Amino acid sequence: MKRKNFITLCWISLATSMFFFFVFTDEKTLENFMLTIAISSMYSFVLGAGNGLINDFLNKKFPWSEATTKRAVISIVSILSANIILVYFCNYMNFVVFQKAATTEEYFTGKYNYINWFTINIALLISAFLHAKGFMEELKKTSKKEVVEQKLIAKSANAQFESLKNQLDPHFLFNSLNVLSSLIDENPRQAQKFTASMSKIYRYVLEQKDKELVTVEDELEFAKTYCELLKTRFEDSVDFIFDVKKEDYRRFVVPLSLQLLLENCIKHNFATSSKPLIIKIYSENDTLCIENNLQVREQIKESSGIGLANIVQRYALLTKKNVFIEKSEDYFKVKLPVLSAKPNVVTEKTNDEDQAYERAQKRVKELKSFYGNLISYCIIIPFLIILNLITSPRNIWFYWPMLGWGIGLVAHGMSVFAIGKSWEEKKIREILEKQNHFKN
Structure with a gap:
């Protein structure tokens, strides 16, 4: 782990422990404060570092610039499965090991399902932010690299042309x-x-x-x-x-x-x-x-x-x-x-570059829209769950917006990452080829 990321997680751990200690802890003792720091550090480092390692590993194995669709699918599967495992582990250590508020049997019988689900959404929010940040950094690097390459190509072509004319x-x-x-x-x-x-x-x-x-x-x-x-x-x-x-x-x-x-x-x-x-x-x-x-x-x-x-x-x-x-x-x-x-x-190269830039710009907007939708889902749904559990715990209604929005989010992701577009593009090419064939 990089020193900068380690320091960031330390500050997050300290800030969250201070918040939970002064707002939610009844007995403000040194022992409880140290326990709160230990629990906050566990969540910060396990969830933050875990998602960071997954993101770094995927960046090396499946860079966004080389395999966007494949990377998106692998990212969704990996962050969902990894965060569920990490959240269940953290909550188990918190409620069963540290606080001793429940036994192992009680924990896995469903008593803590709501808390687990809420924490999973928070973890997904962190992971979505990390992956979106990684994508934007990769896009920035790729754009700079392409600009440098195009400048070198243009300079080389101009030099070659001048040499020929001379x-x-x-x-x-x-x-x-x-x-x-x-x-x-x-x-x-x-x-x-x-x-x-x-x-x-x-x-x-x-x-x-x-x-x-x-x-x-x-x-x-x-x-x-x-x-x-x-x-x-x-x-x-x-x-x-x-x-x-x-x-x-x-x-x-x-x-x-x-x-x-x-x-x-x-x-x-x-x-x-x-x-x-x-x-x-x-x-x-x-x-x-x-x-x-x-x-x-x-x-x-x-x-x-x-x-x-x-x-x-x-x-x-x-x-x-x-x-x-x-x-x-x-x-x-x-x-x-x-x-x-x-x-x-x-001009021809510029037009090609402009078209490529417009396609890339459109692609970035689509991806930003999806990640914005995902982050909003990860923020609002946990808020609705908390609101539902506080105001009317016997009348569970948060499932409906969570399910409806979730289906829309999945459909959005499928369209953005070309799972549905590949068929559409293929069909368009077939129609154009048929038209050209009839013209000839």
């Missing part, structure tokens, strides 16, 4: 300089023209690389300009065919995706006037396809694979739609998902 600058510049160096030897005049055009294109790279998505129209315009530069160098050895639907122009792709794929086509394939490299850019369903006839060039140095890998990873961070790659003996094709709207990753 690859574009040196990658584009390196490849463009390679083309320029080739043109300087082959055609100096074309090299000058290429330099002027490259500055225009590089400006687009600088403007667009920090964006998550750009319109298909902007990307196509840039790709066409870039194709003109490639045409300047390769002339009739390379041919470009654009066949993108007009309705796809206002949709979105990741920036510089076409430029990176065009680079790959040139880099990995040979192109001659007798065997030209034909690159097609066209729409297909909800994708933008970049296809070239396969004329594999022998590579002295193995490719780093930055271009295609960069595109795949950026799409993975922005959407659940995949980049598809098709390769045969005759052609190589990459299918880029075309998005109807800009999917903001942070």
Whole structure:
């Protein structure tokens, strides 16, 4: 037992012993005072420590965050059975051993049933408070842990995305300089023209690389300009065919995706006037396809694979739609998902988190309502029992509110801890699945 809990139970024992000694004890002697302290300490430590140990044990074996329904059922069964045993033990020690007010036979014949029932309700009140406190602490820890995890995930995703975008600058510049160096030897005049055009294109790279998505129209315009530069160098050895639907122009792709794929086509394939490299850019369903006839060039140095890998990873961070790659003996094709709207990753995650938070908030309200109901039951029913026994002991009426409220409390617990909701949720899923099946 923790020192803090031990001190708390000592103070509770002292307070209750002082109350019972000065209010209910006729002979105020030192012997009676010590007896009252001993009895109060017994009740405090046996019931308080017993329920505390049960709660701690269940927290370790069945945490609220991992098995809420299972934990609730086990908690109800364990606290009911444990408190009945502990209360009967405490009352037996009090009335039979300490006070010697009854014999063992008299105690178990039913003479002390009302007192036992009253004490059981008090014990259940203590236990309900401990379990509710444990649940709220567990919920608080879980919420903090989830917030930290989500922040780490968001930071990691942002860092990864920034890293991917920062690859574009040196990658584009390196490849463009390679083309320029080739043109300087082959055609100096074309090299000058290429330099002027490259500055225009590089400006687009600088403007667009920090964006998550750009319109298909902007990307196509840039790709066409870039194709003109490639045409300047390769002339009739390379041919470009654009066949993108007009309705796809206002949709979105990741920036510089076409430029990176065009680079790959040139880099990995040979192109001659007798065997030209034909690159097609066209729409297909909800994708933008970049296809070239396969004329594999022998590579002295193995490719780093930055271009295609960069595109795949950026799409993975922005959407659940995949980049598809098709390769045969005759052609190589990459299918880029075309998005109807800009999917903001942070917004999507935030919406999911908001929905999860709303569900968790609703769940907490339901649980707080149940525990409030349980605590009220444990307070009011014992009060009604005492009132009934004091005012009209021969006319026992407290059974009716105790039974009626108890049935309502059990029903409330069943609904809160999903004993009845699982069937309802299962039925809803079945209906939705049938509706989706008929739609398809």
